[in-house]
Amino acid sequence: MTVIADIPDAPRAARRPQAGNPALRWLRANLFSSIPNGILTIVLLAVVAKGIFSFVQWGIANAVWLTPANDSAACRAVRGVGACWAIIPEKYRFILFGTYPFDEQWRPALSVLLFIALFYLSTRRALWRRELVLVWIGALALISVLMWGGVLGLSFVSQDRWGGLPVTLILATFGLAFGFPLGILVALGRRSKLPAIRSLSVLYVELIRGVPLVSLLFMASVMFPLFMPAGFNIDKLLRAQIAIILFAGAYLAEVIRGGLQAVPRGQYEAADALGLSYWRKHRLIVLPQAIRHVIPPLVNTFIAFFKDTSLVLIIGIFNLLTTAKTAIIDPAWQQFSVEVYIFVAAIYFVFCFAMSRYSRSLEATSGR
Amino acid sequence: MTADHPRPPPRRRLFALGRNELMGLFWQVLVVGTAVGVIAFLWSNTVTNLSARRITTGFAFLGREAGMPIADSLLAYNPRDTYLWAFVVGVGNTLRVAVIGIVLATILGTLIGISRLSANWLLSRLAAVYVETLRDIPLLLQLLFWYVLMQALPAARAAWRPIEGVFLSNRGLILPAIPLGPLQLWVLGTALLGFAVFYLVRRQLIVQQMRDGKPRPAWPFALGLVIVLPAALSLVLGVSWKVEWPELRGFNFVGGLTLAPEYFALLIALVTYTSAFIAEIVRSGIQSVPRGQWDAANALGLRRSFMLRQIILPQALRVIVPPMTSQYLNLTKNSSLAVAIGYQDVVSIANTTLNQTGQAIEAIALIMAVFLTISLSISFFMNWYNARIALVER
Numbered sequence: 001m002t003v004i005a006d007i008p009d010a011p012r013a014a015r016r017p018q019a020g021n022p023a024l025r026w027l028r029a030n031l032f033s034s035i036p037n038g039i040l041t042i043v044l045l046a047v048v049a050k051g052i053f054s055f056v057q058w059g060i061a062n063a064v065w066l067t068p069a070n071d072s073a074a075c076r077a078v079r080g081v082g083a084c085w086a087i088i089p090e091k092y093r094f095i096l097f098g099t100y101p102f103d104e105q106w107r108p109a110l111s112v113l114l115f116i117a118l119f120y121l122s123t124r125r126a127l128w129r130r131e132l133v134l135v136w137i138g139a140l141a142l143i144s145v146l147m148w149g150g151v152l153g154l155s156f157v158s159q160d161r162w163g164g165l166p167v168t169l170i171l172a173t174f175g176l177a178f179g180f181p182l183g184i185l186v187a188l189g190r191r192s193k194l195p196a197i198r199s200l201s202v203l204y205v206e207l208i209r210g211v212p213l214v215s216l217l218f219m220a221s222v223m224f225p226l227f228m229p230a231g232f233n234i235d236k237l238l239r240a241q242i243a244i245i246l247f248a249g250a251y252l253a254e255v256i257r258g259g260l261q262a263v264p265r266g267q268y269e270a271a272d273a274l275g276l277s278y279w280r281k282h283r284l285i286v287l288p289q290a291i292r293h294v295i296p297p298l299v300n301t302f303i304a305f306f307k308d309t310s311l312v313l314i315i316g317i318f319n320l321l322t323t324a325k326t327a328i329i330d331p332a333w334q335q336f337s338v339e340v341y342i343f344v345a346a347i348y349f350v351f352c353f354a355m356s357r358y359s360r361s362l363e364a365t366s367g368r
Numbered sequence: 369m370t371a372d373h374p375r376p377p378p379r380r381r382l383f384a385l386g387r388n389e390l391m392g393l394f395w396q397v398l399v400v401g402t403a404v405g406v407i408a409f410l411w412s413n414t415v416t417n418l419s420a421r422r423i424t425t426g427f428a429f430l431g432r433e434a435g436m437p438i439a440d441s442l443l444a445y446n447p448r449d450t451y452l453w454a455f456v457v458g459v460g461n462t463l464r465v466a467v468i469g470i471v472l473a474t475i476l477g478t479l480i481g482i483s484r485l486s487a488n489w490l491l492s493r494l495a496a497v498y499v500e501t502l503r504d505i506p507l508l509l510q511l512l513f514w515y516v517l518m519q520a521l522p523a524a525r526a527a528w529r530p531i532e533g534v535f536l537s538n539r540g541l542i543l544p545a546i547p548l549g550p551l552q553l554w555v556l557g558t559a560l561l562g563f564a565v566f567y568l569v570r571r572q573l574i575v576q577q578m579r580d581g582k583p584r585p586a587w588p589f590a591l592g593l594v595i596v597l598p599a600a601l602s603l604v605l606g607v608s609w610k611v612e613w614p615e616l617r618g619f620n621f622v623g624g625l626t627l628a629p630e631y632f633a634l635l636i637a638l639v640t641y642t643s644a645f646i647a648e649i650v651r652s653g654i655q656s657v658p659r660g661q662w663d664a665a666n667a668l669g670l671r672r673s674f675m676l677r678q679i680i681l682p683q684a685l686r687v688i689v690p691p692m693t694s695q696y697l698n699l700t701k702n703s704s705l706a707v708a709i710g711y712q713d714v715v716s717i718a719n720t721t722l723n724q725t726g727q728a729i730e731a732i733a734l735i736m737a738v739f740l741t742i743s744l745s746i747s748f749f750m751n752w753y754n755a756r757i758a759l760v761e762r
Contacts, residue, residue: 030489037488044490196396200403207736210743212704214715215735222728226417227410307506314508314708321509338520341513345505352504 084336091327098163108166163318171309179248186253208250221315259290299359440628458717466700469638477646502644511637515709518629545625562593630711653688693750
């Protein structure tokens with residue numbers, strides 16, 4: 001394995017004082033430090049060039065960007081040699097907003113912008129204050145008004161017409177907003193001295209983490225109606241949301257538990273010495289430190305969780321992935337699913353990549 | 369009252385408990401009571417609902433004829449078998465994708481993790497792009513994407529032949545294979561047993577070397593137990609190891625090993641997705657080995673491969689193994705996404721059963737039981753392995 005053996009060598013090669021062009025020096029140190037390395041570089045370059053070349057051929061040079069409405073003839077003509085990006089302008093409103101009434105689609109669009117603004121505000125460290133909670137509550141209420149309507153002259157839109165990106169963001173955001181406090185309670189329960197509470201918490205976490213999310217979603221969609229009294233039925237979206245909250249709670253609880261373990265004993269003892277009650281001790285002293293310890297893993301859990309909300313496709317809820325899959329059922333456009341999946345993948349990627357960059361920057365700046 | 373007893377006798381308290389114990393008891397009763405109450409409420413609703421819908425509970429349906437087709441399975445199955453057997457076949461399919469997926473994802477992930485640390489700038493950049501892209505796109509989306517690509521492959525007649533004997537078409541991947549009958553399995557079983565015995569012998573040899581310092585080569589035992597003995601058995605029994613080459617006859621392939629498109633797509637998606645996470649774990653594991661260890665090994669003039677195997681990897685593994693366990697568990701649980709593309713794993717078969725019989729509670733309970741068993745077994749094994757390699761501090 002030449003690659004791994006090169007680790008300690010890299011700085012040595014770079015340190016060697018060399019004359020000449022800095023660009024050449026860089027090439028020498030990073031691409032052609034030895035003969036096997038040089039061969040590797042050339043082979044990789046060839047592969048990458050071939051990959052980029054064929055993608056450009058397919059995705060740009062031979063691609064069809066626009067067609068007359070509902071006419072995929074031009075796309076079918078280039079099938080196999082070029083991409084059909086024309087499907088995106090044709091279908092993007094359905095992919096993004098599902099079957100939400102066409103003329104009212106500015107409402108889910110505005111909701112999405114509100115969500116993004118909310119996420120952005122929450123990443124600013126200077127704004128991590130108690131007022132942020134109020135902002136969250138206000139924004140979520142505003143989003144509910146926008147989505148449902150029925151007040152302020154907005155027409156009412158029932159939940160089964162919602163779809164696409166807003167549903168994905170709603171499932172993820174509400175999942176976190178409720179899963180987080182639940183996770184804190186369960187994490188505290190797992191570290192509690194009271195045996196009954198501790199074992200209930202352990203049972204909850206292990207049960208949820210031991211089974212796939214798919215089975216929890218099945219449970220929400222098939223078994224939940226059995227659990228409720230006759231005549232009492234809640235919406236499918238809400239049922240999935242409950243399953244997702246329970247799921248998020250269990251995973252977040254484990255991350256927070258790690259943070260709780262990192263708080264030094266002295267902090268607990270000091271709080272006890274001040275005579276603080278259990279809840280005040282945790283609220284004022286322990287939890288703020290614990291959560292600060294685990295912010296990077298928390299963000300990573302958020303990313304995983306955001307991706308996992310795509311699974312509601314399996315029980316037929318119209319999130320972003322489901323609308324994409326439905327959009328390509330249309331016979332005229334059936335053959336161009338790859339393009340649609342790339343479009344949706346790009347949307348998921350932007351959200352997750354932004355979060356992972358943020359997590360990285362937190363790790364870099366959290367020099368405590 | 370004498371000086372020996374300076375404190376007044378304690379006041380009488382309820383149950384002779386302190387304030388804290390009393391509060392603790394109160395909270396426990398409250399929480400357990402709520403939990404029991406909620407469960408009893410759900411239970412009674414369920415019983416009422418089930419009797420209103422005339423669904424009988426219990427696992428009696430498992431003995432009935434399943435009647436569902438299972439296209440691609442590890443274990444032999446026909447639609448006249450029982451639901452119980454259909455479940456077992458589903459578990460077999462889940463394990464088939466999980467075990468092979470774990471092995472392949474570990475290999476691929478390790479290679480990419482090492483590539484990310486390479487001194488070759490291009491290689492490390494490419495590995496980084498691979499990791500970032502795959503980690504930030506939902507697995508289900510990737511799975512659907514691979515499945516669409518599989519379906520877009522040419523038909524059997526025009527199948528791609530990347531290597532002689534390998535066919536890639538919309539019927540899946542077809543590979544040359546050695547047909548395994550009972551005789552061949554006996555020989556393979558002997559080889560496996562030989563490997564286990566060799567492992568014990570090698571341990572004994574190391575113990576002896578520790579005692580007197582004389583090196584005792586283990587390879588003659590390996591040769592004898594794992595190769596010569598099974599080979600001899602194979603010769604004596606006259607077992608054939610002829611490779612069966614697949615060929616196109618009429619509209620389909622004959623012979624060889626077929627990986628159905630559903631299985632192949634699921635395997636690719638699980639392996640590539642999980643390998644991105646494993647790559648990060650391997651990278652952080654190797655980076656966690658202090659530089660001094662590399663320098664010391666270099667100073668001793670050790671060979672590169674020896675240095676990696678004996679000095680770097682054992683230390684890196686301590687950091688790598690615990691998060692790797694979670695990845696193995698994730699891969700196994702994620703195999704349940706098979707239901708989205710119609711590969712019949714245990715979840716998909718349970719779902720069909722649920723729709724055919726209406727036995728929702730039992731079907732979901734079976735899914736959960738299967739996954740809890742698998743999860744607990746994997747974490748049990750990995751914890752055992754972790755304890756074995758953990759640093760023993762004196």
